[in-house]
Amino acid sequence: MSTTTGAPASGAFRVCPTTGLKVHRDADALIKANAVVATVALLVGGLAAILVLLTRWQAVHLLDEVWFYRVLTIHGMNMLIFFILFFEMAVLYFASAVLLNSRVAAPRVGWVAFALMVLGAGMVEWTMFAGKADVLFTSYVPLRAHPLFYLGVILFAVGALVVVSIFFATLVVAKNERTYEGSVPLVTFGAITAAIIAVITLVHGAAIYIPTFLWSLDLMPMDAEVYRMVWWGLGHSSQQINVAAMVAIWYLLGALTVGAVVVNEKISRTAFVLYILFISMASAHHLLVDPGFGPAWKIVNTSYFMYMAVLASMLHGFTVPAGVELGMRLRGFTQGVFGWLRRAPWGDPGFSALVLSVVVFGFVGGITGVTFGTEQINIIAHNTLRIPGHFHATVVSGTAMAFMGITYYVIPLIFRKRVAFYGMARWQPYVFAVGMLIFSMAMTFAGTFGVPRRHWDITFTNAPFDVAYSPAVDLMIGVMAVGGLLAALGGGMYILVTVWSVFFGKPLGEDCTDAALAGSVPPGVYARPFLELPEEDVAVEVHGRLGTMPGTMVLVLVFLAAFVLYYFANWKLLSFVWRVG
Ligand code: HEM
Numbered sequence: 001m002s003t004t005t006g007a008p009a010s011g012a013f014r015v016c017p018t019t020g021l022k023v024h025r026d027a028d029a030l031i032k033a034n035a036v037v038a039t040v041a042l043l044v045g046g047l048a049a050i051l052v053l054l055t056r057w058q059a060v061h062l063l064d065e066v067w068f069y070r071v072l073t074i075h076g077m078n079m080l081i082f083f084i085l086f087f088e089m090a091v092l093y094f095a096s097a098v099l100l101n102s103r104v105a106a107p108r109v110g111w112v113a114f115a116l117m118v119l120g121a122g123m124v125e126w127t128m129f130a131g132k133a134d135v136l137f138t139s140y141v142p143l144r145a146h147p148l149f150y151l152g153v154i155l156f157a158v159g160a161l162v163v164v165s166i167f168f169a170t171l172v173v174a175k176n177e178r179t180y181e182g183s184v185p186l187v188t189f190g191a192i193t194a195a196i197i198a199v200i201t202l203v204h205g206a207a208i209y210i211p212t213f214l215w216s217l218d219l220m221p222m223d224a225e226v227y228r229m230v231w232w233g234l235g236h237s238s239q240q241i242n243v244a245a246m247v248a249i250w251y252l253l254g255a256l257t258v259g260a261v262v263v264n265e266k267i268s269r270t271a272f273v274l275y276i277l278f279i280s281m282a283s284a285h286h287l288l289v290d291p292g293f294g295p296a297w298k299i300v301n302t303s304y305f306m307y308m309a310v311l312a313s314m315l316h317g318f319t320v321p322a323g324v325e326l327g328m329r330l331r332g333f334t335q336g337v338f339g340w341l342r343r344a345p346w347g348d349p350g351f352s353a354l355v356l357s358v359v360v361f362g363f364v365g366g367i368t369g370v371t372f373g374t375e376q377i378n379i380i381a382h383n384t385l386r387i388p389g390h391f392h393a394t395v396v397s398g399t400a401m402a403f404m405g406i407t408y409y410v411i412p413l414i415f416r417k418r419v420a421f422y423g424m425a426r427w428q429p430y431v432f433a434v435g436m437l438i439f440s441m442a443m444t445f446a447g448t449f450g451v452p453r454r455h456w457d458i459t460f461t462n463a464p465f466d467v468a469y470s471p472a473v474d475l476m477i478g479v480m481a482v483g484g485l486l487a488a489l490g491g492g493m494y495i496l497v498t499v500w501s502v503f504f505g506k507p508l509g510e511d512c513t514d515a516a517l518a519g520s521v522p523p524g525v526y527a528r529p530f531l532e533l534p535e536e537d538v539a540v541e542v543h544g545r546l547g548t549m550p551g552t553m554v555l556v557l558v559f560l561a562a563f564v565l566y567y568f569a570n571w572k573l574l575s576f577v578w579r580v581g
């Protein structure tokens with residue numbers, strides 16, 4: 001980060017007293033607008049989550065079948081599409097204009113794009129709530145929604161594509177106007193990765209939603225298998241945008257909270273590039289039980305190409321904690337193997353969110369993802385509760401958790417407000433992450449016993465056949481409900497803290513000293529560990545050796561052991577299905 005603290009703010013810029021970055025008025029306003037809409041979507045999606053959860057909890061079984069699928073559609077769209085994407089638009093403005101001290105290229109167009117996205121989202125919301133789009137967020141053909149649903153998605157995507165273009169244009173402006181020195185920071189590089197994947201994703205989106213829109217108007221036919229293949233080019237790649245954005249935020253949070261160093265720029269950047277290269281092929285893991293594709297195609301795509309994207313995540317899963325460990329050690333926390341971890345700022349919600357995001361994403365999301373994405377094993381995981389168990393550990397405990405963590409820094413740094421209810425904010429990441437962990441693990445276990453996903457009534461009342469589950473299932477579903485409610489509480493705490501801070505919060509003021517801010521913003525804001533990098537840091541950049549981060553090595557080995565165990569346990573489970581003789 002630049003260290004030009006105190007440089008005069010010229011015209012439309014203000015200098016952030018904490019980071020020394022020059023923040024342009026347009027960047028500021030666009031980040032705020034997108035963040036606010038993202039939070040509204042999170043609120044709607046969160047309320048829907050509670051209703052869906054209380055229905056899947058068989059003992060309560062709240063909604064009727066029509067409303068169950070309606071609210072499940074509302075949950076998926078608001079969370080996965082609107083919350084995540086509006087937040088990512090804010091991240092793109094931040095990683096380009098703010099981190100590079102630049103103005104936003106074409107800010108007016110930015111507002112048009114924002115309006116387009118809000119309009120598109122509004123159309124989708126209307127069709128869903130009016131009961132004209134009970135098709136779930138995958139909108140698989142031949143399920144048919146009102147044409148405005150598809151048109152809304154298209155407008156929303158066009159808006160997002162325009163923001164991505166503004167992001168690239170801003171990079172060019174920053175380069176031409178020499179607003180930064182050397183190459184772009186790693187966080188911006190990660191955002192560039194996300195933006196490139198976003199282009200790939202949105203092209204797939206256009207390729208599928210435009211024909212589907214025409215199909216909904218009876219203007220052309222639509223094949224279910226073709227739909228699934230092209231749709232997952234959108235559906236899976238968009239998850240990789242989320243992962244790339246999440247990892248970029250991991251690096252940012254590491255720097256902001258403990259002054260984490262980048263152990264090796266080349267490795268981190270190469271890992272980001274792997275995402276771009278291999279992600280489209282990995283989409284095939286969604287088609288592993290589809291009859292339209294042969295086993296060779298499936299295996300090549302999922303058991304070879306997919307692992308290259310997984311490799312990238314594992315590299316980041318190593319370099320992020322390694323950077324935190326080295327950063328802490330360089331500041332004198334050298335005691336034993338884990339002294340740096342014990343002395344870390346666990347009360348800083350940015351830091352706890354970072355650690356929880358890395359751990360749950362890696363241990364639960366990553367391990368289950370690789371396992372279920374294996375061609376052979378997929379048959380016992382497909383369409384069971386194991387799948388939502390997996391992705392609530394990735395996109396929710398990983399990406400959403402990281403977004404929540406960075407918000408505690410965005411409130412003071414961008415909104416210039418203190419964090420309201422700071423005591424509650426310190427607890428929020430723990431409540432959300434522990435709830436999500438219980439929730440997703442319980443779902444995964446219930447799925448192992450064959451409980452289907454997206455199912456209104458797993459007891460099959462009035463069906464002409466009997467379905468008997470293991471008695472463990474009732475317990476698992478109960479545990480899932482408790483975990484889910486705890487996570488929803490954590491989500492509610494987040495919304496309360498952010499909305500209150502932004503709209504009714506106390507302004508930060510110009511004073512950024514400990515005494516004035518302690519207890520109302522995360523400590524990284526005033527302690528500024530990223531500015532005071534010790535001298536040896538430069539040497540570490542070049543010579544970062546494994547021996548200098550023993551704690552991370554131990555953690556990584558524990559991870560690999562868990563990985564191996566779960567992976568082979570699933571081959572064992574598969575062998576029970578194929579009883580020979
Ligand atoms: C706040 C706590 C949350 C709870 C309690 C929760 C709960 C649930 C439940 C019970 C389901 C239904 C699973 C099924 O029946 O197959 C579900 C589905 C889903 N959730 Fe969440 N969720 C939460 C947060 C999120 C977030 C933050 C995201 C995305 C960022 C998300 C994305 C999804 C998606 C994409 C689905 C699948 C919808 C479908 O199958 O069409 N959830 N969630």
Ligand SMILES: [Cu+2]
Pocket residue numbers: 235236239282283285286
């Ligand atoms: Cu996928």
